[in-house]
Amino acid sequence: MSKKAQKKPVKRTTAKVTAKKSTAKATAKKTTTKAPVKKSTTKAAAKKSTTRATAKKPTAKAEVKKPTAPSVAKKPVDPRMHPIPLKVAYDDKHSNDFRGEVKEHGFHFAGYDYDSQEEQLKIFLHYDQLYYWRLSELSKMGKGFLDGELWGTQCPKCGDKFFPPRVNCWNLDCNLEKTKWIPLAGMGVVHTFTVAGWSGRSSLKRLPFVLAYVVVDGCKTAIANELRGLEPWHAEFGMPVKVVWAEKKDRRGTITDFHFEPAEGWKPGPMNPEKERIKELCRPVYEWVRTLK
DSSP states (O other): OHHHHHHHHHHHHHHHHHHHHHHHHHHHHHHHHHHHHHHHHHHHHHHHHHHHHHHHHHHHHHHHHGGGTTOSOOOOOOTTOOOOOSOOOOOEEETTTTGGGOOSSSEEEEEEEEETTTTEEEEEEEESSEEEEEOGGGHHHHHHHHHTOEEEEEOTTTOOEESSOOSBOOOGGGTSOBOEEEEEOSEEEEEEEEEESOOOGGGGGGOSEEEEEEEETTOSSOEEEEEOSSOGGGOOTTOEEEEEEOOGGGOOSSGGGEEEEEOTTOOOOOOOHHHHHHHHHHHHHHHHHHTOO
16 A cells, blocks of 8 residues: 555656646747747738838839930921821801702702811712811812912922822822922813713703813813813813802802813814714703703
């Protein structure tokens, strides 16, 4: 009995010691574990602050670089180019002056707007619905129509004249030289023509009529317009013609502001088989037009 009594306290003491040791180890582990957590938290905070500081720097640099960004060398402007103003304020408005005259479907110039400062013309066209287009570089030609003047262009290198105008010379030796505006005489010569026996609705009641391509004032280009003041079968190649302007109140800045008529003193040649053929073709057209209401 005495031996057993002596052994029991030893075991209990060992257990307590072991328990104390394990508790100590656990405590040591806990403190060891907590320490890295604090350190990692500190590092994370350091990283965050570093990240924030780094994030702010590019913004400051970008703001500094912005003013110096457009330092790219500009290409020289080609002198052959024609600058067109982006903003145009049309102070002379006539866009509705002629729209009320549309009595039938078809081609009809309805009006125009003009910017006197930028010298820009805009044309309104009624063709079953309303359209418009800007003449841009050719605005001087359209403004000339309104004023009863013909304006063409001329190459300063070769001297060629153009009407309808060309803003650059088409002579290959001139390398698209920029042309200059010049006034033209209202005289010309018929280059070619056709007798129209059919047309759009807006021109049906004028059939048959002569559509002639005329070289005005010795230009290198020909312009198409009606040739009036003669029987259609009397039109001839090379015949001299003159420009006849519409009344100022009826002008719209377009090709319909004038037409051609035979020049003073011109007389048609004698009838020939070709003229007789054209005359016969025109007879049924005249009869059909009389039936139109």
